[in-house]
Amino acid sequence: MPGLSGMVPINKENCMNDELRANSFLSNSLECARTCVAGQTKTCYYKFTVERYPVNGKACDLCMPNATNSLCPECQCVPADGTQRMALTVNRMIPGPSIQVCKGDYVVVDVTNLLKSDSVTIHWHGLFQNGSPHYDGVPFLTQCPIPTQTTFRYQFHANNPGTHFWHAHTGPQKLDGIFGSMIVREPSEYDPSSSLYDFDLANHVIFINDWLSEESTSRIPGRRAGQTRTDAESYLINGKGRFIDSSGATANIPFEVITVDANQRYRFRLINSFCTTCPGELTVEGHNLTVINSDGQPIKPIVVDSLVSLAGERYDFVINTNQEPGAYWIQLRGLDDCSHVQQLAILQYVGASSTPRTEEPHNPLPSEVALDITTDGCYKSTPNKGCVENLEHALPIESKILQKEPDVKLVIPIGLHRFEDEEFYTPNKYKNFLISKSGWTVSQTMSNISSIGLPSPPLSQMEDVPQNLLCNADNLPPHCSSQSVCECVHVIKLPLNSVVEVVLVDEFNTSHVRHPFHLHGFVFYVLATGQPFGPIVNGAPKMTAKAFHELDAANQIDRNLNSPPAKDTLAIPNNGYAVLRFYTDNPGFWIFHCHQLFHLLGGMELIFQVGEVTDMPKTPDNFPRCGHYKPNIKSS
Secondary structure: OEOOOOOOOOOOOOOOHHHHHOOEEOHHHHOOOOOOOOOOEEEEEEEEEEEEEOOHHHHHOOOOOOOOOOOOOOOOOOOOOOOOOEEEOOOOOOOOOOOOEOOOEEEEEEEOOOOOOEEEEEEEEEEOOOOOOOHHHEEEOEOEEEOOEEEEEEEEEEOEEEEEEEEOOOOOOOOOOOOOOOEEOOOHHHHOOOHOOOOOOOOEEEEEEEEEEOOHHOOOOOOOOOOOOOOEEEEEOOOOOOEEEEOEOOOOOEEEEEOOOOOEEEEEEEEOOOOOOOOOOEEEOOOOOOEEEOOOOOEEEEOOOOEEOOOOOEEEEEEEEEOOOEEEEEEEOOHHHHHHOOEEEEEEEEEOOOOOOOOOOOOOOOOOOEEEOOHOOOOOOOOOOOOOOHEEEEEOHHHHOOOOOOEEEEEEEEEEOOOOOOHHHOOOOOOOEEEEEOOOOOEEEEEEEEOOOOOOOHHHHHOOOHHEEEEEEEEEEOOEEEEEEEEEEEEEOOOEEEEEEEEEOOOOOOOOOOOEEEEOOOOEEEEEEOOOOOOOOOOOOOHHHHHHHHHHHHHHHHHOOOOOOEEEEEEEEOEEEEEEEOOOOOEEEEEEEEEEHHHHHHOOOEEEOOOOOHHOOOOOOOOOOOOOOOOOOOOO
């Protein structure tokens, strides 16, 4: 039976805190990371302390963190890629503490904000929060952000198994280090892939993130001189890496080492926590990858040599350690505009040297078949083997998802709006904007709406939400009639218990960009993707919502109504479209957005209101409130 074992010895005292000592019914992080047994659940308690903290600081003179133990803090050194800068950390760790529980466990996380000048929220990416939408962690939508020097308690049942993660959802904080893994296991008898692996170890999580040489606030909304790019400068694997500067100099940070025994089958869990635009390709030297799960959803196994993922995606794969015992390179390399960026780790067979026999790779490791489900190559006459059409859901799908016509159908173009200087720089006008790497002043849109924030969360304070801020493509506020792009809070109301089909159409008109869209509160089924006019190149026809409607009317959109894969994050093909379906059985306010951080901050998001407010779970007692304060002005 697949299970947890082989953990590096941990000082259990480091896993304790005052709350755990005072309440014997609470379980600590080590106790909760266990082999799951049906009917045996725990209440798992975690304490998060968020603060600004130096990378490669004095703590690194004392110790170097063992990234195979991310359950409890044992070393306060944050090495990252060796570049000295400030970061935002949870418990002085990057990634932060790993939450590993069993399906049905009750998870309690106290988040204390010690940031001097920022509020914060934590989103539990991949958790549906069915029955607990107030803890989804979206600022001013599901909760008020957590002010400095205060603690907010998140509590919810971990009811959907899979490889998930947690991260800040306030401003650009995720890019600066507020993230960590969240693994929800289930008893092996419920896992359709359990016969394919022998071990599913707590220390076999591969957490990848992009990294900058300075805090992200220096790049947002952007500047016209100096370092203007918003691409990754470096990558980290489980919080470690080496950055090589233009002179060839590098900090001597040890590579992450992941150990395995020979002749075993191990389940690995890859989490892509990127914030910038490029995909990343992961290859393990000399070993193929049997992919069994994506975004917490089981798929029929597919064997590949490498795996391409984008921001917010997760993939589980099995490695068979049947090669000659030794050390093998794990290569993470950027694609498209980030082809110059790579990071390495090491897969070490126990008893063998930790030094690979081959030279450090500077070119892509050999790979004949890559899982890259919406790459341009998927839409050629001889498509790649690792495309979305090759993925099949591994469990039966409810028939209502596969019905020919959905109850609600939405076609939503995603785009980029470029402001003219005379339009944008107008006194007393304050539009949301970013400075692109081309130097343009831009905003990101869905249905030509650049969504803005709310002053109060409608989930708990609907009476404090100004209704004139709310809009959608069929209900634009009067002030948008004279504007080239509409700024408002983009909300689409959906009926409860309905099949909704969402078609996203890429009208962004920028080469080498695929937008990874993430849906909170649900999983969606990928019925179709396409790129009928090819990728964006000079002179290529542009994909539009109108073109999609014409293709659909001509029956040229081939929807998979047999066994489509399920995901919660999907990259939309460049200059193409994606057809997604989900069932609205989870009442609440759920954000749907591009997971490229700069695009989200630029307005590429919308809110699905599922059901009426009266259908939604009751707001917890004494839930924090926030909003405008504008008392009447007293005359002098």
